[in-house]
Amino acid sequence: MLASKLTPITEIGVLLDIPINELRDEIATEGSPAWTAFHKGVAETAKEMRERDLDLAKAGSPAAAEAIRSYLKRILNDL
Numbered sequence: 001m002l003a004s005k006l007t008p009i010t011e012i013g014v015l016l017d018i019p020i021n022e023l024r025d026e027i028a029t030e031g032s033p034a035w036t037a038f039h040k041g042v043a044e045t046a047k048e049m050r051e052r053d054l055d056l057a058k059a060g061s062p063a064a065a066e067a068i069r070s071y072l073k074r075i076l077n078d079l
Helices: 009-016 020-028 033-058 062-077
Strands: none
Touching: 009 020, 020 033, 033 062
């Protein structure tokens, strides 16, 4: 999944031979296969990054601890 590699939509369109405007429209349509694939790919990578930050914060990384605080704020604001 290209989105899980944080590939921009324009590059995904080029690599998959899909007109970029069509791809953008599909990704913007909640529930479409393209929307699901794109958001799932991005979410999987974000989850991996958060897991890494949690491990680093537990090991004493100040930058990772700050990232965790940011994730917490986002989660609480998403309620």
